[in-house]
Every structure is written in C-alpha cells, then in structure tokens.
Amino acid sequence: MKNFLLVLIIVCFLSSVSAANFSDGFESGIINVADWTEYTTNEGRIRVLDTGSPHEGIYHVGLDDSVGGGNSSQTAIYTKTNFTGATDLNLGVWAKEASDEDDDCPASGAITTMRDCIAYTCDGITWFRLIDLPGLFGSYTEFKSQNIEDNCPTDLNSSFAIGFFQYDNAGFDIDGIYFDAIDINYNAEEAPATAPAPAPPLSGLSLIVVGILPILVIVFGLRRVLNNNMGSPEFGMIPQKTDFKDTIRNAIILIIGLLVMVLFIFALA
Ligand SMILES: [Ca+2]
Ligand SMILES: [Ca+2]
Numbered sequence: 138m139k140n141f142l143l144v145l146i147i148v149c150f151l152s153s154v155s156a157a158n159f160s161d162g163f164e165s166g167i168i169n170v171a172d173w174t175e176y177t178t179n180e181g182r183i184r185v186l187d188t189g190s191p192h193e194g195i196y197h198v199g200l201d202d203s204v205g206g207g208n209s210s211q212t213a214i215y216t217k218t219n220f221t222g223a224t225d226l227n228l229g230v231w232a233k234e235a236s237d238e239d240d241d242c243p244a245s246g247a248i249t250t251m252r253d254c255i256a257y258t259c260d261g262i263t264w265f266r267l268i269d270l271p272g273l274f275g276s277y278t279e280f281k282s283q284n285i286e287d288n289c290p291t292d293l294n295s296s297f298a299i300g301f302f303q304y305d306n307a308g309f310d311i312d313g314i315y316f317d318a319i320d321i322n323y324n325a326e327e328a329p330a331t332a333p334a335p336a337p338p339l340s341g342l343s344l345i346v347v348g349i350l351p352i353l354v355i356v357f358g359l360r361r362v363l364n365n366n367m368g369s370p371e372f373g374m375i376p377q378k379t380d381f382k383d384t385i386r387n388a389i390i391l392i393i394g395l396l397v398m399v400l401f402i403f404a405l406a
C-alpha cells in the first residue's frame with residue numbers, strides 16, 4: 138500500500154510539471170522584443186552582429202559602447218519569459234570579449250550597477266550576481282549555472298529574470314562582450330485545468346420542444362384516466378371498466394410526465 142501511495146504521489150507530481158526550454162542563438166538576426174528587454178545607459182549599444190565570429194551560426198549579440206572614450210555605459214539584455222513556478226532552472230551560455238576591462242559585479246544591486254556579469258532578479262528590482270565574467274576571455278567560453286531558482290527566497294514569479302550585463306566605455310574590438318547560444322531549461326508549472334464551460338441555457342425552438350413534451354405526456358395520461366373512469370361522451374366514447382393494470386399504466390405515464398416537467402424546470406433554473 139505504501140508503495141502504491143508513493144507511486145501515486147510521484148505520478149501526481151510528474152503530471153503537474155513539464156520540461157520547458159528557452160533558447161536563443163540570435164539567428165533571426167534581431168533581438169526578439171517578445172523574448173528580451175534591453176537596457177542601456179549613456180552610450181550603451183546592443184546589436185545582433187554577424188561580425189566577430191559567433192559561437193554558433195551566423196549571428197550573436199554584442200553589447201558595447203558606441204563612443205570610444207568619454208562616458209562609460211552599462212548595457213544589458215534580460216529575459217521576458219514568465220518563469221512562474223519554474224524548478225530545476227539551468228542556464229548555459231557562451232560568451233567572449235575583445236579586451237573589455239574587467240568591471241566586477243557586486244553581489245547585489247540595481248540594474249545600473251551590475252557591470253560585467255550574468256545576474257538574476259527575483260523581484261524585478263534587485264539584481265544578484267550569478268556568474269562574474271572573468272577579466273579576459275578572448276575566445277568563446279561556456280558558462281553554466283544550475284538550480285538558479287534556489288537562490289530566490291520564494292517560488293519564482295513573473296518578476297524573475299536572467300540578465301546578461303556589460304560595462305565599459307568603448308566599442309568592439311576595444312571593449313564589448315558577445316553572448317551566443319543562450320539556453321535556459323527548466324520544469325514549468327502546468328496551468329491548472331480549466332473548468333468545463335457551463336451548458337448554454339435552453340432557448341428558441343429547443344425551449345418550445347422541451348416545454349411542450351411534458352405537457353403532452355400529462356394531457357395524454359389524464360385523458361386515459363378520464364376515459365377509463367368516466368368516458369368521454371362528447372367524443373362518443375363509452376366509459377370503460379376500470380382495470381388495475383390500466384390504472385398502474387396511467388399512473389406511470391403521469392409520473393413520467395411530471396418528472397419530465399421537473400427536469401424542464403431545473404433546466405431553466
Ligand atoms: Ca548564434
Ligand atoms: Ca568592462
């Protein structure tokens with residue numbers, strides 16, 4: 138019995154989640170606005186590029202600063218996917234830089250302060266360092282993080298996001314960081330089953346048909362009772378002798394008529 142309950146619990150659990158995945162290698166040639174929010178300060182610039190030798194395919198995304206020298210800029214793209222209730226949330230991404238100076242990511246802070254790193258937010262306001270990108274990685278390098286949802290104090294909600302950050306004061310190939318082959322896999326919480334739509338109320342022809350049916354049955358039953366007991370002289374009918382079987386049969390017909398009438402009233406309620 139214990140084993141049966143265990144299997145039942147596991148089956149219930151498995152049926153309430155499903156494997157899901159968000160991935161983007163930027164092969165559409167654009168930043169898909171349905172998938173990403175872009176963030177820049179000062180001269181920050183975010184582009185999908187076919188230059189700079191992407192890790193996979195033809196394109197990757199490049200975050201840099203459009204004006205050499207002068208102001209430094211923060212850039213970021215972060216996910217729009219609704220990760221509500223997600224578990225076993227794992228990230229894989231490839232990244233490389235030109236000679237972007239290393240600007241360390243704080244352990245946590247506002248989006249303006251996250252510098253060169255990959256970060257997450259649980260509430261959409263405060264960002265937390267997930268992977269602090271190293272000082273120099275001139276060739277494409279894979280970065281991974283697992284069970285990211287464990288870092289949040291509560292179950293994930295729609296405010297959760299993963300962001301890819303860069304900070305510096307010039308463009309490629311002096312500064313800037315490329316990202317490619319972003320892959321986020323997780324177990325998604327399935328939406329609860331929707332309740333079946335209520336049956337439409339009776340109307341029109343169906344209302345007339347269903348309404349008349351019980352009345353006809355009752356009238357038919359009453360006529361049989363009257364004919365059997367008193368006859369119908371106006372129609373030239375001769376009173377018949379009351380028969381016990383007839384009485385039972387007529388009673389059943391009347392009861393059926395009344396039941397149909399009751400069902401009809403309930404259907405209208
Ligand atoms: Ca690519
Ligand atoms: Ca930097």
Ligand SMILES: [Ca+2]
Pocket residue numbers: 180202203204205206207208209210305306307
């Ligand atoms: Ca600049």
